[in-house]
Amino acid sequence: MAEWLLSASRQRRVKAMTAAAGSAGRAAVPLLLCALLAPGGAYVLDDSDGLGREFDGIGAVSGGGPNFGASLHILKVEIGGDGQTTDGTEPSHMHYALDENYFRGYEWWLMKEAKKRNPNITLIGLPWSFPGWLGKGFDWPYVNLQLTAYYVVTWIVGAKRYHDLDIDYIGIWNERSYNANYIKILRKMLNSQGLQRVKIIASDNLWESISAAMLLDAELFKVVDVIGAHYPGTHSVKDARLTGKKLWSSEDFSTLNSDTGAGCWGRILNQNYVNGYMTSTIAWNLVASYYEQLPYGRCGLMTAQEPWSGHYVVESPVWVSAHTTQFTQPGWYYLKTVGHLEKGGSYVALTDGLGNLTIIIETMSHKHSKCIRPFLPYFNVSQQFATFVLKGSFSEIPELQVWYTKLGKTSERFLFKQLDSLWLLDSNGSFTLKLQEDELFTLTTLTTGRKGSFLLPPESQHFPSTYKDDFNVDYPFFSEAPNFADQTGVFEYFTNMEDPGEHHFTLRQVLNQRPITWAADASNTISIIGDYSWTNLTIKCDVYIETPDTGGVFIAGRVNKGGILIRSARGIFFWIFANGSYRVTGDLAGWIIYALGRVEVIAKKWYTLTLTIKGRFASGMLDDKSLWTDIPVNFPKNGWAAIGTHSFEFAQFDNFHVEATR
Numbered sequence: 001m002a003e004w005l006l007s008a009s010r011q012r013r014v015k016a017m018t019a020a021a022g023s024a025g026r027a028a029v030p031l032l033l034c035a036l037l038a039p040g041g042a043y044v045l046d047d048s049d050g051l052g053r054e055f056d057g058i059g060a061v062s063g064g065g066p067n068f069g070a071s072l073h074i075l076k077v078e079i080g081g082d083g084q085t086t087d088g089t090e091p092s093h094m095h096y097a098l099d100e101n102y103f104r105g106y107e108w109w110l111m112k113e114a115k116k117r118n119p120n121i122t123l124i125g126l127p128w129s130f131p132g133w134l135g136k137g138f139d140w141p142y143v144n145l146q147l148t149a150y151y152v153v154t155w156i157v158g159a160k161r162y163h164d165l166d167i168d169y170i171g172i173w174n175e176r177s178y179n180a181n182y183i184k185i186l187r188k189m190l191n192s193q194g195l196q197r198v199k200i201i202a203s204d205n206l207w208e209s210i211s212a213a214m215l216l217d218a219e220l221f222k223v224v225d226v227i228g229a230h231y232p233g234t235h236s237v238k239d240a241r242l243t244g245k246k247l248w249s250s251e252d253f254s255t256l257n258s259d260t261g262a263g264c265w266g267r268i269l270n271q272n273y274v275n276g277y278m279t280s281t282i283a284w285n286l287v288a289s290y291y292e293q294l295p296y297g298r299c300g301l302m303t304a305q306e307p308w309s310g311h312y313v314v315e316s317p318v319w320v321s322a323h324t325t326q327f328t329q330p331g332w333y334y335l336k337t338v339g340h341l342e343k344g345g346s347y348v349a350l351t352d353g354l355g356n357l358t359i360i361i362e363t364m365s366h367k368h369s370k371c372i373r374p375f376l377p378y379f380n381v382s383q384q385f386a387t388f389v390l391k392g393s394f395s396e397i398p399e400l401q402v403w404y405t406k407l408g409k410t411s412e413r414f415l416f417k418q419l420d421s422l423w424l425l426d427s428n429g430s431f432t433l434k435l436q437e438d439e440l441f442t443l444t445t446l447t448t449g450r451k452g453s454f455l456l457p458p459e460s461q462h463f464p465s466t467y468k469d470d471f472n473v474d475y476p477f478f479s480e481a482p483n484f485a486d487q488t489g490v491f492e493y494f495t496n497m498e499d500p501g502e503h504h505f506t507l508r509q510v511l512n513q514r515p516i517t518w519a520a521d522a523s524n525t526i527s528i529i530g531d532y533s534w535t536n537l538t539i540k541c542d543v544y545i546e547t548p549d550t551g552g553v554f555i556a557g558r559v560n561k562g563g564i565l566i567r568s569a570r571g572i573f574f575w576i577f578a579n580g581s582y583r584v585t586g587d588l589a590g591w592i593i594y595a596l597g598r599v600e601v602i603a604k605k606w607y608t609l610t611l612t613i614k615g616r617f618a619s620g621m622l623d624d625k626s627l628w629t630d631i632p633v634n635f636p637k638n639g640w641a642a643i644g645t646h647s648f649e650f651a652q653f654d655n656f657h658v659e660a661t662r
Contacts (some may be wrong), residue, residue: 010318040385040432041342045335045349045359048392052334055350056226056246056279058325060286060301063108069452070301070318071325074250074283075114076124076250077107078174079155082490083515084522085174087294087386087563089486091479092156095510102158104479104492111165122330124282125155126171126204128644131511132648141516142179149186153193155252170252171201174518175230178203180213180220187223199225204250207232211239226250233374234268244278253283253317254299255372259407259438261299262316263369266362266405266440268323270346275340283317291485291640293532295563299372304480306481309461312508314454319405319416320440322451327358327403327444343379345435347388349454357394358444361386365437366502368407383436383445390429398425402445405440416451463531468657472505481507487566489645494652503542503606509645519564521589524554526644528562530658535638543643544652545578548603552646553653557613558639559588561596573634574611574620577646578603583618584631588644594618594631606654639660 059074091104102108114121130141134148141148152170159165170186172178183202190198193616200223203210207229227240228250236247249272252445255261265283272278281610288300298305300611301321304312328350345363365381390397402419406412422431422443433441442449442539467482476493484491484507494508509525530537537557552575559571569588578583582599586592599622601607610621619629641658645651 036045040387042387042389043339043341043347044337044389044391045357046337046391046395047335047351047394048334050268051351051353052336052338053273053277053279054246055328055330055332055334056248057330058281058321059122059124060283061251062107062286068358069314070321071118072121072286073118073125073325073330074122074280074282075111075286076126077111079125079127079152080105080107081127081129081515081518082131082511083517084488084564084566085128086296086519087290087485088128089488089490089521091127091490092515094133094151094511095490097133100154100158101479102162105140105480108159108163109478111159112163115165118556120329120380122168123159123165123259124169124171124201125152125159125167126174126201127152128518130516131513132511135516137518139514140464141173142177142182145179145185147180148182149189152186153195156190156195156198157193160474162351165199169199169201169226171204171228173204175205176518178205178210180217180599184219193569201226201228201248201250203231204228204322206230206400207237207240211237211243214243214245216240217406231371231373232272232276233376234271234275236278240263241277246564247277248280248282249276249278250280250282251284252281253301253371254270254285254296255370256318257298257300257303257315259316259413260368260370262320263364263407263438264371265301265317266320266323267346268371269363270348270360273348274336274340274346274585279334291528291532291562293562294485295565296372302342306460308463310458311460312457316405316407316415319451322416322449323403323405323440323442324360326449327360327383327442327446332358341384341386341435343384344379347386351394354391356445357390357400358442358446359388361433361439361443362436363435363437363439364407368438383403383434384485385432385434387430387432390424395429397429397445399423400431400443401449403442403444403449406581407438407440418451418566452504460662462533465531465660465662466658467530468655469507469619470505470655471507471653474505484527484529484643485562486525486527487569488522489527489648491525491527491643491653496652503544503652503654505655506544506654507643508652509650511648512650514648520567522567524588524590524601524644524646525648526556526559526566526588526642528559528640528642530641531662532640533638533662534558535658535662536614537641537658538610539641540608540610540655540657541643542606542608542654543576544606544653544654545576545601545603546650548578550578550647551603551649551651553651554610554642554644554646555609555611556588556635556642556644557611557618558633559642560636560639562640569634571639572611572618574609575646576601576607576609576622582620582622582627584618584628586633586635594633595628597628599627
C-alpha cells in the first residue's frame, strides 16, 4: 500500500492515512525526514505566469455520466455507412439516394441516453464507411464532394430534428484519406444550414499530412477547428503545434481492459498532454458489447457482451478515467507547470480559473501500461518521494481531497478509493508523497467525487443452446434483430406487405450495392449469431430469394471469423440459388466446395433450409427433405451460426431456429 509523506498541519502530522477499509494506516512523516530518508523531486504548481491549453475533455467512441463511474465528457459515434468497421456493420441513415431514416441502428439511442446522464456531454460524429451510391461505382467518397457533404449534413440535421441532439463536432473519414476541398465544402454547407456552431475535426489519422496542408492553405487552416490524430503514442509533431489549433488524440487505447489496459489508459491520459499538448483523449471503445471472439475483444472501458443474460463488468479502465473526469470539466485549463516525475511517471494539474485545482499523478510501469499500439520504448519507474509546492493563486488552498488507485496484484489492488483529505494550512502549500509503481493519485479541491455503487449484475451465462426468433415485431425499438451481428451487409426488421400471413414480419438484407468500404468487407453479406464454442448444431431457417436468376442465400454453422477478417471466414455454408442450384462450401468466399448440384429453387418463393453439423459430418435438408448427407467437415471445430446472401441483394429470412451444444 502506498505510504503518504505529508507536510501537513500540526494536528495531522502523525495521523495515519488509511487507504482502504481494513488496510493498515501508516503515519505521516515530517518533510525534513523525507528528504533525509530518500531525496526526491520537487514540483511547483503555479499559475503566476498564466495557464496552459484549454482542456477539452476525456471521452470514448460510443456514453457518459456526471460524478459517477467514468463520467465521460465526450461521446464519439460512428455515422453508420453500411460497411464493416472493425467488429460489424452499422446501418446508414441513407441506404439509397432517396432514402432517409433517422431511427436505424443504436447510435441515436446511445446519444440520447448519454445526454440524460450528462446534458453537457460533447457529441462527435465520424464516418467510417459510406453507402455505395455516393461513390457512383467507385470505392471512394470524394467522387461528388457536394453530395458527400450533403449526406453528412443530413445526419447532423436529422439528429436535431428527430432526436433533439446537437452534434458539436464532425469528422471527415476515419483513418483514411482526407480531401481539402471536401472539408471546405462541408464547412460552407454546414454554415448554409445554420450549423456554424458545429466544428470540424481533421483528419482522424496521422498528424503530418493535415498539419502541413493547413500551414500551406489559409482557407483549410480557417475551417479546421481541431487536429485529431489516432494512437499518437503521447506525442504530436512540430507542424501540428505550429498551427496553434487544438490537438486531440481523437482515438486511442484500443487495449484489452485488464489492469495493463488500465495502466495504458492512465499513462496516456496524462502524457498525451505532457508530451504532446493534446487536450482531449478519446478511447476506442466505450463498452465492449460485441462477441468476444471478434477482433479486439474486450477492448472497451467496460464489458457488456451478454445481452441474453444482462451480465456486465465494470473494468478497471472505468475507474482510471474517473481520476480525471470526475474532477475536471471541458473549459478548465491545464497549468503550464506539468511534466514528468524524476523516477518515472507524470503529473498534470488543471484549474477552472475560479480557485479550484485538480492534480493527477501516475506512475505506470512499462510492463503494466503497454497499449496495443504504437510500440512503447522502454522506460523505468521506481519508488520515489515527490514534493509538490502550490504557488500563485493556489498557495492558500487549505485542503485537498485525495483519491487513489493501485493496479496489479489482487492483494495490493485498489480502484478509485477515497483517502483522508490532505490538510495544508500549516505547510506553506507543500506536501510530499511516497510513490510506488502502477499508482494513480488525484488531489483536488472538489468534494463532489464519488465511486457510487450499483447492483450486482446478473450471473454470466452462455448463449442459449436453443434459440428461436420469428421476427414478429410490429414496431421494433431497434432496426436490427437482437443478438445478430451483421458482418457484411445490413439485416433489418421488415414488414412484408406482399405476405399478410406467416411471413408478414421478416428479417431482410437491405443493401443492393457494395458500400464505400473502410475494411475488407466480404463479397457476400453475412450476419452471425450464437456461441463461438458451438460444435454440434442444427440450424433451421425459412429463406426468400428476391433476385431472379442470380440471387442466392445461405445458412451456416461453425463460422470462425468476423469483423475485419470476415472475408476469410471458414465454416460450413449451405447455399441455394435462384438459378436452381445448391452448394455446400467450407468458406464464405466459396472457394472450398464440399458439394453442389441441381435443386428446384426459384426466386420469390419461401423455402426452409436445415443444416445439421455433428462431429466430423454435416447434412442438409430443403423443405424437410434430405438434400445432401454426411459430408466430411474437419475444420473448423466450432464457431457461430450465420445467415446471409450471395451478393449485395435483397433477401428475407424468417423463423430462425438453432439447437446447439458446445
